[in-house]
Structures are given as structure tokens and as C-alpha cells.
Amino acid sequence: MTASDSDAEGDAVVYDLDPACTVSDVETGGYYAATVNGVVDYGVFVDLSESVSGLVHESTYDGSYAVGDDLVVELTEIRENGDLSFEPVDLGDRETVAVEHDYDIADIDELVDRVGDTVHLEGEVVQIKQTGGPTIFHLSDETGVIPCAAFEEAGVRAYPEVEIEDVIRVTGVVDEREDGLQVEVERLDALTDGDAEAVEGRLADALDDRAEPEETEPLVEWPALTQMFPDLREVAAQLRRTVLESRPIRVRHHADGDGMCASIPVQYALERFIEETHQDPEAKRHLFKRLPSKAPFYEMEDVTRDLNFALEDQARHGQKLPLLLMLDNGSTAEDVPAYENLAHYDIPIVVVDHHHPDPDAVEPFVDAHVNPYLHGEDYRITTGMMCVELARMIWPPITDELRHVPAVAGLCDRSKADAMTDYVALAESEGYAESTLRDVGEALDYAAHWLKYDAGRNIINDVLNVGTDDEERHRELVEFLAGRAESDVDDQLDAAMAHVEHERLDSDAHLYRIDVENHAYRFTYPAPGKTTGEIHDRKVQETGEPVITIGYGPDFAVLRSDGVRLDIPEMVSELNEEIVGGGVSGGGHLVVGSIKFVPGMREEVLDALVEKMADAELDEDLQSTVVGHEQND
Template identity: 30%
Template sequence: MDWITHDEDVWFDFRGNSPKQLTPGRYYKGTVDGFADFGVFVDLAPGVTGLLHRSELDRRLESLDWESGDTVFVQVKNVRDNGNIDLGWSIRQAESEFRGARVHDPDGDADGEPIESEDRDGGPTPVKKTPKGAPTKSRKANGRESNGTTGADTTANETAADADVSADASDDRTDDTTGGEEADQRAVQAADEAAVDAAAEVAADAESDEPPERVTVDSLGDRVDERVRLEGEIIGARQTGGPTIFEVRDETAVVDAAAFVEAGVRAYPEVEEGDTVRLDGDVEMRRGELQVETEELTVLEGEDAEAVETRLADALSEKARPDAVEPLAAHDAVEAVTEQLGDAAEAIRTAVLQSRPIVIRHAATADGYVAGAAIERAVLPLIREEHARADAEYHFLNRRPLDDPVYGMDAATNDVTRMLQDNERHGEKLPLVILVGVGGTTDSLDGLGLLGVYGASRVVVDAAPVDPEIVDEASVLVSPSLTDVDAGGLSTGALGANLGAVVNADVSDDLSHLPAVSYWQDTPAAYADLAEEAGYDADRTRELREAIALEAYYQSYQDKRELVTDLLFDDTDGGLAGHVSEQFRIKLDDEVETAQANVEHRDVDGASVAVLDADSYSHRFDFPPTSLLADALHRRADDERPATIVYAMDELFVRTSDDVDVRAVASTARDAVPQGGITAVGIRQNRVEFLSGARDNVVDAVAEAVVEQL
């Protein structure tokens, strides 16, 4: 294709989607995207933007006759490894000034085809006034005040002076011809007109130098392409391959503000997270997201800072506290903890408003998933409302299931490592950690303590009784055991759903069926009725429970956010839940059938206890997990045996018809088998660990201790 040798004579219409597809040296048609003190951003295609640095211009930036949205021609000089595009000036700014036009379509059949110009003879691009967003000499550049008279004053003075010179020259001119007098009159008239024009220009520039109106972040959607002033707090700063992005929070919301010195160089290095600032800039819409192109960023001090801080604090307190605490249904245990729910909701809402990441920890069980997903459902809309970034809901909320219903050192070390890395690399605040049904016992003390060492806030939500030692380790604690009300019949899923409704009342209807989903049996009538009203009968809630239980087992350490959302909230016809729950029943029924055929029925002090060796008569590394198998075996028992014990290599699970204190059981068994290393480690699961070498003696001792307690 011989046209390639004449790239410098034609302009190209770029139809690619990556900077790497551009050809350095070619001239491209683009669209002015925005201005900064250092140059002009030009879009060459959707998502492909280059910088025409002011050093590349053939004139002063403030005298450039471009406006946002203008069609312009630029030369691609270089495409850097990080994707940044360096643009060069083109003296030709009209299609008619080029010898032709071609398509640059890297992945298409039209690549290289000529373009018929619609204005080949249309002449040069019209001259326009200085664009909104282009800096003038009177404006600050990267926080530094320019010296001397303003560009408007200089222009006015020079124009008026030129007019005076013309008038003086006309006075000195000898009127030797009949046209001399007319020439003098024209000169005087020109001087008068020039003076008027200069005064108008001075007035216009003076008006442009007036401070922009202070607005709130939540109003920026109506102010695209306008210059505004924001006052707020820097809650984050990150350096991209191009500009520095500051996250600015005011009393209404958060927005990204871009400031550019040169590619990859930190703008305003003196500005840090937590600073109270005043920011002037232009509101732009970039790839569907609001962003402010920073013209001036100032750290406030003294009374100015105090006024902004007070405004933010008052707004935060007002927005964070829920208006009311309304339980989803009548339940004494929930009504007894309404104040605690309000405190927990305020802590969660405050974290959102402060742009503090939130980590939700829950057990990888159906009950745990219901509780965690309910809180997630409530918080995500608040994050979307607070942050303009499209990925904010993934950035500021993480739900991390736990294989064991214990927040031990392993989980805590994982969370602390992540939060310290995010703080060091990205300047993120330390997270708020919500422990739903997994942080209420002494098994979690070490993990909670590690979070406390680093000052991370901890909200513990547990329907079961919590150990007294947890009270001092939790920043906020929600548990009916702190009241005089009997919490029997309250699941963690039901408590988590009620908390979600308090955090965000707008999603209460979305959560109304979740409490019923969390119960394997003995669902409180109030929750069953609530689910029925929402369109979820007993079969639908059962299918959801079974589907969540199955999916909780696979990839148990992953949140599976989208899949869980589809199952719990978006599966309107029940097709997805029905499909997954069918797999649940098939797998569970097969395993239970095998287990029932191999259950050993022991007579312990006149009571029948079912005992199963899960190592020998179940598939330990396939669904269902041992704890769920123990649940199913006990629920499906045909006789009236009081207890079921399912044991594996070095752990066992106790299931009883009445409540049993597994710690007391472990203590009694430990006295009987002191060499067995018996410890109750999973109070919520009634799980006991032991040394595998003493397994037979341990199982006998635990069975006797259980019957003795019952």
C-alpha cells in the first residue's frame, strides 16, 4: 500500500481501541477532552486519550482557540510502554489543509481506505475564544501563583496603547491631501473602538478570575463542563501512569479529582490523606464516571479548615445514624437488641461515609451466607451512592466466608496482611470488620486482638450466647445474650437480615424472605409468614437454603457474590435454586443412605447414641461436609435416640435434640482420657478436637459425657 509512504500528508480516522495500535508519526483527527495547566487532553477514540503538552504548541496555551468537544488534528509522537500517548502539534487544523484522509482500523477490513472529506474546500477551522478550563496567567498552576499582571490586563493595556499610538500618529500626520482629515477621523474612531474592545475583554477576564461557586459533590451530575469549587477531606490519593487521582469527600458524597504534572509524577505532593482542602476545577464525564479536572488544590488551615471539618462531622453524624430500628417481623430476641442494632448500623454507615473498606466475615454455611449476604445487600447501594467510581462496590466491600465458624489467627492474619498492604500501597484506611456468627466465643479472641492491635474496628453480630471476654474486644457487639431475653429460636441469618434492614431500610423488602431461608427446621411462624408474603413459600425457602448450602461448600473461601445474588435475590422463577438444590439432595441423600447403613448404635447408660466413623463410611473431601452430614443424620433419625456423634481422624461433631454444653462435654471427657488432647474448638458447631491416636477412647468418653449432661 503506497499510501503508507505519505502518512505525513494525510490525516487518519482511528477506529481501534488500544494506544498500542496507533502509529507514531501519523496525524490523527481527535476531539478535545479537557484542559490542564500543562496541556490539552485529546480523545482519538473511545478510551484512547493522549496529551498534547504545552511545550508542543506553537503558541501560548492560554491563547489556544480550542474548546472542549472541538475536532482537532494532532500528531502521535510516541506511545509509551504504560499506554500514555504523547501528541505533537499540527499546524494544519482543517481537513482541506491535508492532501487526503484514510481510515486506521487495525482489526477491520476498512484499514487504509480513503475518506471523502465533506469540507475539502471548507477553509480553516473557525477561531474561537479561550476555552473554559484553559489556564490564564492569572490562575494558579499546581498550587503556585503566577506573578505580574494578568493576561487580560496585558492584552487590554497593549491594545489600548496601540490605539493611542495610532491616534497620536494621526495627529502628527501632515494633512496635505483632501483625504487626510478623513484618515485622522478613521484613526480616532479605531482607537475608540479598540479601547472599548479592550475594556470588554478586561471585564470578561476579570469575571473569569472570580472564584467559582462552591458546590457539593452530589450536585456535580448537573454541572458537567462547569468550573466548580469543592471543600472537603482527602480520603485517598493514588498515582496512575498519567495523573494523580485524589478522592475528595464532602458532606454529601465522594468524587475523584485528577491532577496532572506529567505522566506518572505525583501532583501536589504536599497534599496527604486526611487533609482538609479547597479544590477548584472543571467537572468532566470520563468513561461514564464523573471526575473533576483539578486547576487549583489548596490545603486549608485554621478557621477555614475547622469550618469544613465541622460541616463534615455534623453531616456524617446525621447521615450515619439510622432514622429508626424496625425489626422485619415480631421476634422478642430481635426487639431486645434494637439499640445494639442501631449502634452496629451506625458503625457500618459511618464506614461507608468515611470511605473505609468493610470486610464481612461469616461461616461458609447456609445460615452464615444468609447473614453475610443480607448485610452486603444493604451496604452496596450506599457505597454506589457515595462513590462515583464504577468499581467502588468491589473496592470498599469484601465478604470473606470462613470454613470454620471461628475467627482465629489464620483468618485474622490474612485480613491484617491485606489491610496493611492496601494501606501501604494505596493509602487505604483500615477496614471495619464485621464478624457475623463467627466472633462471639473465646476461640476468636486472638484474632480479634490482632485486629485491635492495628486499630481496626470490629462489629460482632451473634445470635448465640457470646462469651464475656468478647465484650471488651468488640467495638460494637450485637447479641441477645447481653439482654434478659431468651434468644432461643433466633438464627444468625435472621439477626443478620434484621441488621441489614436497619442499615438500609430501602432494601427491607429484598431481605424479608431471608430469615426463613436460614432455618433448617422449626422456622418461627413470623418469619415463615413474612417469606410467604414476599412470594416465597416453604418449598422455595427450602430450595434456596439447600442451594446456598451446596454452593457454600464449593470454593468456600470465595464470596461468589454474583452467584449468591442470583440465588437469593434475582431468581424470580426459582429455576436456578431448583437446579442447584436438586444436586444438593442427590449428593446428601446418597451420603446419608450410606452413612445410615453403617451407623453404630451404642447403649450408653441406658440411652441410645448413634455413632458414625466418617473416615470409613463417607467421602470426607466431597459434599456434604462432616458437620452437615451430622446434622442430616440426626434430623432423619427414625428412633428417639438423644444424640448423634460423627467422628473423623481428629475431630468429632455432637448433635443432640436438646441443648448441650460442648465445653462441659469436652472437659468431662478430658478428665476421663487425659492423654487424648480433647478440646472444644468449634462451639457453634459442637465440635471437639482430639489426638487421633486416642480416638476410640475419646469417642467413648464424649458419648458418656453427652448422655450424662442430657
């Protein structure tokens, strides 16, 4: 664009710059439409666009100008320091040509090398947070997510017309902020029509590619588990996509050893992925939260609290509503009331569990459901085993830190799968003796008991030795907690064993019963479920024969079985129908579980339960999971 530019009839061409144009869109000798933005003794300052300005020296014109006056200027010089010099021109016939900025769109993942530069970004708004100062727009493009700070005035919403999921173009300066980056916004435009569609198309294609999980080989060769890899890959893709969309992920997991062996690897993998894709150093804290559930299902108390916090975060921080990831629970009809509560909101639900499922009841509410029973397998495939593979699909570099975790999960849930031999051998190759793995499981259970509803992030990671770098602290902590757990169990059983009642069922199985409310220490470790499990284990060792153990309180019973073909979920369903007013509910695995009932119907429920157990077939080869951490506190 020069002074000689003209149309076919010789008219001069005056260029009218789009507000987004920069110095790259002008050149010396060109004629430009300008507006006076300041008057000084030595001339006037003029704007050609929002970022292109310069001086018209007083020696180049006669008369005077006022702020807001329009004129045509010629660009006479671009100095080395970037300053522009203009002269006013008086043209006769002329043609005005609109000039749009030729955007060089930057990628977010390249901005680390462009601190201090003015850049253009295009993408989708995934979060809007109003602070006491600027408005923070979190922008997602094909390569990542970055906060963009726009200032109107302190605490006032900038660009109020822009909403979450709008496609925008941002011009601003890349700035360092704590351990991340931020763009200081100079201009922000919502794109529409074809421009928006083009960006949306690019983002959709890139999102599909980036959400695709990594190809991984199983830690051990186990067809029963590897047949579930396609399901796990779909979950991995959904979780990665959720991170890329800046939707928070809330994990609810059973507060036992297997639940923690499931949730900790997934948490570690997702946090690494968040760090890779988000420039905001606070993203991990906002986008991921792990919370334990004492019951092996999603209670109304838990869902109400989760939903309340999610709605508050949406209102206060401009976040999307979260995806709910259920680990080691979430597969049963008992979860349905909580899911029905969430159904009023845009909260996807994903379940990875190994409890005996009620798919007809659950699956209308969930987006994905991974469970070994849906593949003709059973509880021997623990949730921890599945989730280690899931975590590796999300973020493979953590594999070396997870090789011992499936063995811990299997020992915690007493899995009798043949693959346990391979898992224990794999852990031993990493320096974990089988006795150490058992101690880790006991330490997890002991810590979870005292943490109650707290996730206990740091101590649990240290016990499991995932995401930590202090081996000595890990060993000493496990030794201490496992020792305390053993001592407390011994104290509990010393008091309780004398009160265990025994009878022989018609099937010839041993039945042991104990009132754990009145004949065991309360509000301490071990809780009723663990106490019942420890008593059961001792009786199995003593007799070497089929054993059923019931630990009961005023309104609950915990059930364990070895060598008897029980179907506890089915028994619970039958009891609920047969005992009017009993209020029977519960479930678990086939041979381990817990039930609840109204206190006034306890004797009727327990008597009917024993009758059903007496009718169950014996199987000397049947091994129970004896999940010692399926507690009913």
C-alpha cells in the same frame, strides 16, 4: 472595585488578587497587580491570579515587557466570550489591597448538574491513589465522596505534601468519567488553623446526621428480636459512617445457609449506600468485600490472608485499613487469636452472631458485639434474621426483596422459635411456599460446599433471589441445586448408615457414633458436619426419643443433640482442662457444635465426651438447632 476607588487621602487602590481568585473577583475600571506571562507581536498576556488572565494590547503602551515583569493594569473590558482586556497604568501614590477569593463552595451531590463547570470543593482527603497518570485524591464533604484528578506528570505524585485525613480546598472542572463524575484539579490547597477547623466541624456534624440509620419497623412482631434493635442500630450507624469515611468493609461470614442469609442482605444494602454517596463507579468494588469462612470462627489462615490483602491495598491504592464485620461467627474464644493479630493495626471489629458467646474473651477486641445470648435469648434468633433487619436500617428500599430471607435463615439453622410461623407466613405472602424455602436453604448449602473459599457473589444472589431480576433462573437454579444436594445426601447415607454404632446411655438417651473419615465419602457433598447432621435427623425421626450423634475423624468430632440438655462450649472447656495433652478446642451452640483434638488422644477425648453426655439431663421438650451446616471439613 473601580478606578475611582481610593483611600481616605485620595491614594489609588491597586488590588492584589489571591492565586485562587476568579473572574468573579474583578470588575471593569479596577486597578490590579499583574505579571507578564507571555509576549506576542500584538501585546503581552498578563496574569492576575492562577485563573484570571488577559491581553494588554500593544497599542496601549510604549516600550516593551518581558515574561516575569510586574506591572499595574486597569481592566477595561470583559468580553462576552470571557476574554479580558487590560491597559497598563502609571499611578502615583497608591494603596495595595490584598483580595481573597470569595469561595462559593459546591456540594458533591449537586455536581451531576454542573458537568463542565469550574467549582470549589472543601472536605477531607479519604484516599490517595497514584496512577500511571494523575494522582487521584478522593474528597469527602457533607454530601458525598468524589475523585479529584491532579496531574503533575505521568506517574508522579501531585501535591506530595497532602496526606489522607488532611482538610483541603479544591478548584477544578467537573468531568464525566464512565458512570460517575471526577473533578479535574486546577488548584488544591491544604487548609490549616481556623479554616481547617471550620470545615472539620461542618463535616463532623454532617457525618453524624448522614450516618444515622433509618427508622424501620420489624418484619414480624417478635419482642425477643426487637429488644436487640438498639444494638443493631448502633452497628448500622457504624457501617454507614464507615462508608462515608471511605474506609473499606470486609465481611467474614460462616459458609452456611444462615451465614449467607446474613451477609447477602448486608452486602446489598451497603452497596446501595455506597452508590448513593460515592461518585466513583469503582467504589463498590474497593469498599466492600465478602468472604466465607468454613469454620464457625475466625481462623488464623483467614486473618493472615485478610490482613495481608488490606496492607497491600493500603500501599497500592492509598486505602484506609478496613473495618472487619463478622457475621454468624466471631463470638467465641476461638476467635481471639485472630483478633489479637488485628490489634496491631487500626482495624475496627464488629460482630453480629448467634453462637454461644465468650464475651469476656471477645469484647476487649471488638467495637460492637450483637448476640441474642447477651439479651437472655439464644440461638433460635439466627444471624440471618438479625441481619435482614440490619440491612433494612442501612438501606430501607431493599425491604421488598428481603421478606423471604429470615424464613430461609431460620429453616437453614432449624430454628424452633415461635416467630418462625410468622416468618414463613411472610415469605408465603411473597410467593414462597415452605417447601421452596427449604429448597433454597439446601441449594445455598450445596453451592457453598463447592464454592469453598469463594464468595460466589452472582450464583449465591441468584439462589437467594436478592439483588437479581431473573425469577425463572432463580427457580430453575434452586430446583437443580436442591435436587443434586438431596441425591448426594442419599448416596452418602446409603454408604454410611450401616457403619453407625448405637448404644443406650445411662440417662436413657440414644447415642449414635460414626467414623466419618473411614465410613463416608470424602471430599464430596455432604461434608462430615452435614453427614453427621443428616444421620442425626434420621435417628431422631426413627426413635422419637432423646438422641445424641457424634461424627468423628482423626482429629475432630461433630456433635448433635435433641432432647438432652448439653452445654457443648462448657464441655469443651472442661475437656481441655481435664485431658492433658488433648489439645481440645471448639464450640458452637449449646446442643450443636464441633471440637478438635490431637489425633493421638482421640479415644480419650471421645470417651470423656461420652461420659459428660451421659450425665446430662434429659428434656423431652428441648429442641436442637441441629445446624446441618456447622461443618468441620
